[in-house]
Amino acid sequence: xxxxxxxxxxxxxxxxxxxxxxxxxxxxxxxxxxxxxxxxxxxxxxxxxxxxxxxxxxxxxxxxxxxxxxxxxxxxxxxxxxxxxxxxxxxxxxxxxxxxxxxxxxxxxxxxxxxxxxxxxxxxxxxxxxxxxxxxxxxxxxxxxxxxxxxxxxxxxxxxxxxxxxxxxxxxxxxxxxxxxxxxxxxxxxxxxxxxxxxxxxxxxxxxxxxxxxxxxxxxxxxxxxxxxxxxxxxxxxxxxxxxxxxxxxxxxxxxxxxxxxxxxxxxxxxxxxxxxxxxxxxxxxxxxxxxxxxxxxxxxxxxxxxxxxxxxxxxxxxxxxxxxxxxxxxxxxxxxxxxxxxxxxxxxxxxxxxxxxxxxxxxxxxxxxxxxxxxxxxxxxxxxxxxxxxxxxxxxxxxxxxxxxxxxxxxxxxxxxxxxxxxxxxxxxxxxxxxxxxxxxxxxxxxxxxxxxxxxxxxxxxxxxxxxxxxxxxxxxxxxxxxxxxxxxxxxxxxxxxxxxxxxxxxxxxxxxxxxxxxxxxxxxxxxxxxx
Numbered sequence: 001x002x003x004x005x006x007x008x009x010x011x012x013x014x015x016x017x018x019x020x021x022x023x024x025x026x027x028x029x030x031x032x033x034x035x036x037x038x039x040x041x042x043x044x045x046x047x048x049x050x051x052x053x054x055x056x057x058x059x060x061x062x063x064x065x066x067x068x069x070x071x072x073x074x075x076x077x078x079x080x081x082x083x084x085x086x087x088x089x090x091x092x093x094x095x096x097x098x099x100x101x102x103x104x105x106x107x108x109x110x111x112x113x114x115x116x117x118x119x120x121x122x123x124x125x126x127x128x129x130x131x132x133x134x135x136x137x138x139x140x141x142x143x144x145x146x147x148x149x150x151x152x153x154x155x156x157x158x159x160x161x162x163x164x165x166x167x168x169x170x171x172x173x174x175x176x177x178x179x180x181x182x183x184x185x186x187x188x189x190x191x192x193x194x195x196x197x198x199x200x201x202x203x204x205x206x207x208x209x210x211x212x213x214x215x216x217x218x219x220x221x222x223x224x225x226x227x228x229x230x231x232x233x234x235x236x237x238x239x240x241x242x243x244x245x246x247x248x249x250x251x252x253x254x255x256x257x258x259x260x261x262x263x264x265x266x267x268x269x270x271x272x273x274x275x276x277x278x279x280x281x282x283x284x285x286x287x288x289x290x291x292x293x294x295x296x297x298x299x300x301x302x303x304x305x306x307x308x309x310x311x312x313x314x315x316x317x318x319x320x321x322x323x324x325x326x327x328x329x330x331x332x333x334x335x336x337x338x339x340x341x342x343x344x345x346x347x348x349x350x351x352x353x354x355x356x357x358x359x360x361x362x363x364x365x366x367x368x369x370x371x372x373x374x375x376x377x378x379x380x381x382x383x384x385x386x387x388x389x390x391x392x393x394x395x396x397x398x399x400x401x402x403x404x405x406x407x408x409x410x411x412x413x414x415x416x417x418x419x420x421x422x423x424x425x426x427x428x429x430x431x432x433x434x435x436x437x438x439x440x441x442x443x444x445x446x447x448x449x450x451x452x453x454x455x456x457x458x459x460x461x462x463x464x465x466x467x468x469x470x471x472x473x474x475x476x477x478x479x480x481x482x483x484x485x486x487x488x489x490x491x492x493x494x495x496x497x498x499x500x501x502x503x504x505x506x507x508x509x510x511x512x513x514x515x516x517x518x519x520x521x522x523x524x525x526x527x528x529x530x531x532x533x
């Protein structure tokens with residue numbers, strides 16, 4: 001077995017892991033990152049005109065159960081109406097995210113104080129503001145200044161993604177009702193940026209990007225980190241965290257070729273996400289501790305799972321809106337109903353995201369399932385009555401933390417002898433159900449007001465659990481949280497968590513920019529407090 005020693009070892013190369021790696025490398029530290037997935041080369045992505053859309057159903061599927069690879073994870077979500085989805089590769093799930101890139105709001109950090117629900121974060125909103133700005137600069141974000149919902153965004157924006165006919169007709173609908181809307185904040189180049197090209201809007205962002213136009217971390221933080229000397233171990237699983245009492249001594253790893261080895265460092269950072277991090281902690285030996293798993297004296301590792309229940313509304317129009325052209329996830333957002341209102345029967349709120357239509361195969365499957373079209377001689381005529389004639393609105397609901405919503409270890413349907421599979425136990429709260437119903441109703445109202453002759457809506461949408469948050473909660477009290485305000489595990493003196501699992505509340509927006517801003521902030525705290533950099 002081989003051994004290596006670093007200042008910092010980071011487990012996971014996704015949004016938080018790569019942001020931390022880059023920031024710590026700029027401080028002169030020796031950093032290694034371990035990723036169980038592989039690099040995706042340009043040849044990994046099949047062009048759409050050669051059937052590339054079909055990759056969504058196998059090797060580029062965000063459903064980890066569809067993969068039979070070294071990096072795949074067995075995930076049982078039968079006890080949840082929402083299926084968590086993720087992607088293991090160098091760059092993590094950012095490779096397949098939709099590029100929606102808004103930020104949290106001030107109220108998201110103080111939900112207990114403001115609305116008597118959830119918990120207050122142990123850090124302040126203003127502490128993350130410079131790191132949001134830094135992350136936008138590194139990632140490359142398109143949008144428009146002047147949004148009343150984000151008055152602090154004053155720089156680091158490229159021109160927004162064109163709205164197109166669909167976006168414009170819905171914007172007029174919002175205007176006529178006096179409701180907030182704004183061009184999406186998108187991690188997507190609308191012009192050449194940082195030696196990366198402008199996007200051509202041909203390939204949907206949730207099918208990966210071989211060009212570099214998308215601000216996924218494999219195009220941004222990873223490339224910058226490698227030039228600074230990052231040691232990256234890809235196709236490598238961390239099987240366990242070795243420890244002596246409250247001190248981590250090494251991580252035990254296995255490469256895809258079957259070889260095993262230990263890696264050692266002064267500091268260890270987990271960045272495996274809301275499922276990967278609790279799985280590793282719960283499966284690591286802690287025989288000397290009176291708790292199940294490592295860093296779990298609070299018994300909260302895996303608890304307080306939040307998944308952002310997603311509602312969906314779709315409307316059909318007589319005119320051609322070119323709605324299936326352009327980046328699917330990036331058009332308009334509305335935060336008209338983001339905060340608690342006294343007239344609502346629920347607390348907190350949601351973001352409306354106007355989405356472009358899916359690509360032809362996915363759209364045809366959806367239409368057939370709903371029996372709007374059927375195979376036969378008239379198939380194409382029927383299909384073209386709907387294709388580019390639809391508008392789509394997603395409702396991103398704030399999910400409040402509940403201890404009963406959790407992930408746990410399981411040996412059922414395990415395709416790997418290395419690590420146990422994971423079971424998800426999740427139930428929508430009454431608050432979430434009321435919020436979903438309200439959001440879908442308002443979305444259908446927008447569509448009808450815009451001229452849709454037909455609409456429908458429902459929620460939650462099952463295969464939409466991208467935002468896996470809260471399973472290793474941050475807090476000041478070791479009895480009620482897993483990590484402290486600096487991301488350090490209460491029970492361990494050199495083990496940190498920087499990913500979305502430490503989120504205290506979920507907000508009502510896509511979390512990627514907050515994940516990366518938080519990781520940058522915590523990296524600076526670590527460098528200052530431990531390495532005096």
